[in-house]
Amino acid sequence: MTELPPAIHLESVSRHYLMGESVIRAVNDVSLTVPSGGFLALLGSSGSGKSTLLNLIAGLDRPSSGSVVAHGQDLSKMSSLELARYRRQTVGMVFQSFNLLPRMTLEENVELPLRLAEVDRSERATRVREALSRVGLEKRIGHRPSELSGGEQQRTAIARALVNRPKILLADEPTGNLDSATGESILTLLREIQKNPGMTIVMVTHERALAERFADRLAVMGDGKLLSNGAAR
Amino acid sequence: MKLRDLSDLAFRNLREAVLRNSLTTLGVAVGVASLVAMLSLGVGLQQLATSRLAKSGLFDSIFVTPKTNLRGPGGGPPATRAPASKARPLDADARVEISRMPNVIEVYPQIRFFTEVRYDSKPFATMVAGMPESSKASGAFDGMQGSFFSSPNADEAILQAEFAKELNPQTASLIGKDLILRYAERQALPSQAQAGDPAEYPGGFSVVPKEKHLRIIGVVETEPASGFGGFGSGRLLIPLPLAETLRAAQVNDLRDILRDTSSDKPTYSSLTVRVKSPSLVEATEAKLKDLGFSAFSLLDASKSLRIFFLVFDLLLTIFSSLALAVATLGIINTLVMAVLERRREIGVLKALGAADSDVKQLFFVEAGVIGLFGGILGVFLGWLIGRTLNFGTVLYLHRQNLPGVDITSVPLWLVAFGILFAVLVSLAAGLYPASRAARLDPVQALRYE
Numbered sequence: 190m191t192e193l194p195p196a197i198h199l200e201s202v203s204r205h206y207l208m209g210e211s212v213i214r215a216v217n218d219v220s221l222t223v224p225s226g227g228f229l230a231l232l233g234s235s236g237s238g239k240s241t242l243l244n245l246i247a248g249l250d251r252p253s254s255g256s257v258v259a260h261g262q263d264l265s266k267m268s269s270l271e272l273a274r275y276r277r278q279t280v281g282m283v284f285q286s287f288n289l290l291p292r293m294t295l296e297e298n299v300e301l302p303l304r305l306a307e308v309d310r311s312e313r314a315t316r317v318r319e320a321l322s323r324v325g326l327e328k329r330i331g332h333r334p335s336e337l338s339g340g341e342q343q344r345t346a347i348a349r350a351l352v353n354r355p356k357i358l359l360a361d362e363p364t365g366n367l368d369s370a371t372g373e374s375i376l377t378l379l380r381e382i383q384k385n386p387g388m389t390i391v392m393v394t395h396e397r398a399l400a401e402r403f404a405d406r407l408a409v410m411g412d413g414k415l416l417s418n419g420a421a422r
Numbered sequence: 423m424k425l426r427d428l429s430d431l432a433f434r435n436l437r438e439a440v441l442r443n444s445l446t447t448l449g450v451a452v453g454v455a456s457l458v459a460m461l462s463l464g465v466g467l468q469q470l471a472t473s474r475l476a477k478s479g480l481f482d483s484i485f486v487t488p489k490t491n492l493r494g495p496g497g498g499p500p501a502t503r504a505p506a507s508k509a510r511p512l513d514a515d516a517r518v519e520i521s522r523m524p525n526v527i528e529v530y531p532q533i534r535f536f537t538e539v540r541y542d543s544k545p546f547a548t549m550v551a552g553m554p555e556s557s558k559a560s561g562a563f564d565g566m567q568g569s570f571f572s573s574p575n576a577d578e579a580i581l582q583a584e585f586a587k588e589l590n591p592q593t594a595s596l597i598g599k600d601l602i603l604r605y606a607e608r609q610a611l612p613s614q615a616q617a618g619d620p621a622e623y624p625g626g627f628s629v630v631p632k633e634k635h636l637r638i639i640g641v642v643e644t645e646p647a648s649g650f651g652g653f654g655s656g657r658l659l660i661p662l663p664l665a666e667t668l669r670a671a672q673v674n675d676l677r678d679i680l681r682d683t684s685s686d687k688p689t690y691s692s693l694t695v696r697v698k699s700p701s702l703v704e705a706t707e708a709k710l711k712d713l714g715f716s717a718f719s720l721l722d723a724s725k726s727l728r729i730f731f732l733v734f735d736l737l738l739t740i741f742s743s744l745a746l747a748v749a750t751l752g753i754i755n756t757l758v759m760a761v762l763e764r765r766r767e768i769g770v771l772k773a774l775g776a777a778d779s780d781v782k783q784l785f786f787v788e789a790g791v792i793g794l795f796g797g798i799l800g801v802f803l804g805w806l807i808g809r810t811l812n813f814g815t816v817l818y819l820h821r822q823n824l825p826g827v828d829i830t831s832v833p834l835w836l837v838a839f840g841i842l843f844a845v846l847v848s849l850a851a852g853l854y855p856a857s858r859a860a861r862l863d864p865v866q867a868l869r870y871e
């Protein structure tokens with residue numbers, strides 16, 4: 190395998206919160222590289238800083254110090270408008286609680302990123318259909334999230350994350366609200382997506398067994414620090 | 423985001439909280455409605471007043487009198503009088519000259535005399551006033567019983583209602599009946615006085631009693647002969663040309679007697695000059711003064727009337743602005759609540775790549791849409807309130823046997839103004855919630871399930 194430029198490179202990243210007198214080091218001096226096309230599982234106990242780190246990669250949050258570089262772009266040098274564009278074009282996000290908009294149909298939910306990216310109306314319908322069939326939900330296009338099972342909702346959220354064809358998919362405990370069988374099917378889907386259409390995935394989870402089965406690399410966090418980082422098997 | 427997508431989302435969001443948003447919209451509507459209703463009342467009253475006053479001749483009339491010496495008729499040494507070239511008599515020649523001036527539509531004397539009237543062989547004393555043709559359009563005769571004079575020289579009379587009641591409480595039954603006007607005619611005395619003449623004056627004329635048969639053709643409730651440009655409280659109204667022929671013979675004015683009575687030309691103590699529009703009054707008034715007459719108009723009064731309405735409108739606007747301020751608070755409240763309630767949604771939008779400006783615009787458009795609907799509804803409600811006020815007024819006036827009038831008016835500019843105002847106020851009210859939504863930290867918004 191030839192060495193590709195890294196999709197994500199974190200250099201001494203810290204994120205501190207000030208709580209009155211004390212400083213909470215949610216992420217504390219983390220350096221980490223995720224190769225392009227890789228599937229990294231971020232493990233760690235609750236409160237260890239996984240979500241905070243993921244939000245820094247997503248450009249939703251800014252580090253207190255250190256740099257986050259994604260596909261050659263240094264997020265710390267971006268304006269908030271540029272960060273918004275980065276989130277629209279380069280990353281897709283999936284959450285534990287799906288975060289679909291309840292009054293919108295699947296089609297409208299998946300269409301949202303296309304609206305934000307000002308994609309032509311004529312093109313949107315095909316892109317939405319494409320994304321929903323990628324997750325096997327093309328028949329439920331007119332349904333509302335509440336009419337779907339948890340797994341189906343998470344598939345919809347994945348379709349929404351894919352629809353803008355991002356290079357990086359960030360998932361924060363995507364199986365946290367699902368039973369183990371459904372969770373496995375979601376992870377299977379993520380791995381398929383990693384290969385085709387092909388993207389870099391960073392997934393937060395606390396289920397080590399699943400992470401070992403589906404991810405290429407494991408990074409373990411504890412108390413804001415990166416404890417270990419290596420190949421999954 | 424493109425405007426179409428923004429408004430799509432805004433409409434969708436508004437529909438999702440239908441109850442709260444329609445209450446807010448209603449709040450805006452009530453504010454706008456009160457604004458529109460009050461302004462329509464202001465506009466309507468102003469239109470009513472100006473059209474009535476314009477018709478009444480108050481503001482297109484100039485009151486002309488001869489320039490006389492203050493010490494009284496014929497008195498005083500010549501030195502104290504106005505320059506002879508300037509002061510001139512207000513006689514028939516002068517009347518013709520004035521009536522030929524540009525922009526002058528009518529020149530007429532005020533004719534009013536006290537005399538005896540016989541009706542049903544009973545005597546009544548009353549004040550007779552001559553009415554010019556133009557008084558028909560003044561609005562004073564609107565809603566009268568019967569009709570206006572058939573011609574400027576007709577031997578016809580219109581009775582003021584109070585007087586009519588003296589003749590017969592059933593005023594309607596008077597119409598078509600005849601009455602006899604008794605007046606004294608002044609006749610130039612032949613070379614020597616005739617014995618047995620009823621009266622004799624040193625000026626060289628005698629006064630002969632005469633009678634004139636008049637047909638009653640109408641009864642009017644108002645007092646058309648009163649007020650500036652009118653003739654005081656005339657209760658028996660006859661056509662002005664007819665009155666002039668009688669007046670020419672009437673001994674009414676002491677000055678007439680003291681003046682050079684050998685002249686056949688009648689002189690007038692005053693003439694009313696009506697011009698085409700109030701805006702021409704000032705120039706015409708100046709010209710009349712140049713001609714050597716005293717002239718006076720109520721133009722200044724019309725100016726203060728305009729100021730009055732300006733202040734009136736201002737007060738109405740202030741009061742309705744209070745209603746609108748409440749509506750504004752309603753919008754702010756609704757949108758702030760929406761921001762709090764939709765924290766997660768805002769967080770999701772930002773995570774999906776919405777810029778702060780997208781979120782801001784979304785809330786802004788929502789406020790604008792509330793304003794637009796509130797404005798449209800409010801203008802309609804305001805119009806409805808105006809109609810109701812009109813309806814009530816007309817009903818009341820009819821009960822008083824008066825003709826109905828429109829006291830409110832919603833012109834197109836008021837419709838546009840109402841809607842625009844609602845949208846602008848709503849956008850202003852949306853400023854704070856929108857920027858609050860835009861500033862929301864997506865990490866915090868998405869943090870708690």
Ligand SMILES: Nc1ncnc2c1ncn2[C@@H]1O[C@H](COP(=O)(O)OP(=O)(O)O)[C@@H](O)[C@H]1O
Pocket residue numbers: 206207208213214215233234235236237238239240241242
């Ligand atoms: N806004 C905040 N203010 C203060 N502390 C915070 C804030 N956000 C996160 N933290 C703290 O940072 C630490 C890491 O949180 P998080 O990244 O959510 O952990 P994980 O996702 O691994 O459970 C926790 O101790 C949390 O309490």
Ligand SMILES: [Mg+2]
Pocket residue numbers: 239240241
């Ligand atoms: Mg977490």
